[in-house]
Amino acid sequence: MSCAKSVGLDEGKHLVQRAHGYAIAEFALVIPAVLIIVAMSVSLIGLTVTQIQLESAAALGARIVGRGDPIPDSFRNSLPNGTEIVVIPEIDVVEFTLISPRNIGLEVFPYQLVLTAKARARLEPVFEEFG
């Protein structure tokens, strides 16, 4: 009969499952998931605010162009960085479109969205002044 001791558990010792510390380990695993969801919500709110700003700016821009005025610098400066202005005149209507690329706002997920806002306005008649 061999007297060599087995590697691992000594004879007669029962395997004891250590349960302490599970809570911390599980918590550490789920914290990133929770943070990502919270960051997604915050990012979504930011995108919504930008979209509403673009919609409002597009309506204002359509009105300016519909009156026949040039687009002022103050209007351009008020737009988010990188916003492109597209003006499409039709017979008696002008279509004013703002296109703004936006990062989703998460460092781990550098995905870019393109926000678009479109507005239409009726062209105002121009009366020539005589005299």
Place this chain on the structure above:
Amino acid sequence: MLIRFRKNESGQISVLVLALILALLGGTYLVGAVAQLLVAQQRLNSKAESIALAGAQEIEFNKEQACDVAQAFSRDNFGLKADCIMQSDSVEILISQPNPSPFFEVVLPNIYASSRAGIAPDS
């Protein structure tokens, strides 16, 4: 018989965090639904403004046709039926469209926007 109770922490956080994650996902969906509703409302407000302005252009020289012009502009450009009220020196427009947000569709089937435009007084 002596029974020793060993404190087992396994699974405590899992249940709690699962509930938390579900609540946060629900919250994110709610934020998305509110965002969709707000953007749709803003778009409808802009449409109402441009329709009212289109009608207001006719007030000075073609007052009787102001509502017709506004309604035609709404129909041709936005595909919306506009209710128009002609007042002494202004046009009031009311438009509505189905709510695009499925979350709020039950309680708020339609969204509305109104706008009024007219001739500014000389003063």
